Amino acid sequence: MDPEFVYFDIDDTLLDHQKAEREALADVRDRYLTIFGTLSVDEIQETYHTINAPLWREYTDGEIGKQTVQQQRFERLLDAVDAPHADATLVARYYMQRYAEHWAFIPGARETFEAVAEEHPVGVMTNGFAEVQEKKLDRFPVLREESEAVVICEEVGVLKPDPAVFDHATEAAGVSHEDVLYVGDSYRSDVKGAEPVGWRVAWFARSGTNGQPTNERGFSFSDWATLRERLV
Numbered sequence: 001m002d003p004e005f006v007y008f009d010i011d012d013t014l015l016d017h018q019k020a021e022r023e024a025l026a027d028v029r030d031r032y033l034t035i036f037g038t039l040s041v042d043e044i045q046e047t048y049h050t051i052n053a054p055l056w057r058e059y060t061d062g063e064i065g066k067q068t069v070q071q072q073r074f075e076r077l078l079d080a081v082d083a084p085h086a087d088a089t090l091v092a093r094y095y096m097q098r099y100a101e102h103w104a105f106i107p108g109a110r111e112t113f114e115a116v117a118e119e120h121p122v123g124v125m126t127n128g129f130a131e132v133q134e135k136k137l138d139r140f141p142v143l144r145e146e147s148e149a150v151v152i153c154e155e156v157g158v159l160k161p162d163p164a165v166f167d168h169a170t171e172a173a174g175v176s177h178e179d180v181l182y183v184g185d186s187y188r189s190d191v192k193g194a195e196p197v198g199w200r201v202a203w204f205a206r207s208g209t210n211g212q213p214t215n216e217r218g219f220s221f222s223d224w225a226t227l228r229e230r231l232v
Helices: 017-031 041-060 066-080 088-101 109-119 130-139 142-146 163-173 187-197 224-231
Strands: 005-008 122-126 147-152 180-184 200-204 219-221
Touching: 005 147, 005 163, 017 041, 017 088, 041 066, 066 088, 088 130, 109 122, 109 142, 109 224, 122 163, 130 142, 130 147, 142 147, 147 163, 163 180, 163 187, 180 187, 187 200, 200 224, 219 224
Parallel strands: 005 122, 005 180, 122 147, 180 200, 200 219
Antiparallel strands: none
16 A cells, blocks of 8 residues: 555544543543542543443534533533532533643554655544644644644534535645545544545544444554555
């Protein structure tokens, strides 16, 4: 495989969003023990995911705005743990402060990103909230320094899996659609999103594919060494 341009997703591809989320929720639990009582961090994170996932899907589909996601995910979490009168705004603010403290690369991701960047033009493309993703790019300057294109979908005005943002990213890369490889973790946003425009996808499926196929010109991997071997 010899792509002309390689885009990388950020959250749960290069950076370990799930781990940072869990550690931030643990910090929230420790600070607000009177709210969460005997609930474990695993129970809180599972409840949070149950609430946040549908909100995020509505957001990516353009049905609600990001302010709704940011507000309702913690309001609904507090309702779910029987603390509806707690201040959701304060809890959400503290969560975001702690979340930022736990950002880190997934093991092997940085080394692979840098190795691929030595062989191919690379870029990053992300659905995350623009102000948060800008801070991540500031925290890890190698992502900007090595990238020939940085696409924060919110700033474009459409989110993955909308084909329009893939078209925009293709134009930013300056190559043809069929010459782009996208490295991403989300089956819906990355694998299925890239399919209609003809991008190849390297699906980072670290929890397995659950029998779901990648697009016909792509492949899946769970270890960053595998991607290095294929591209470097």
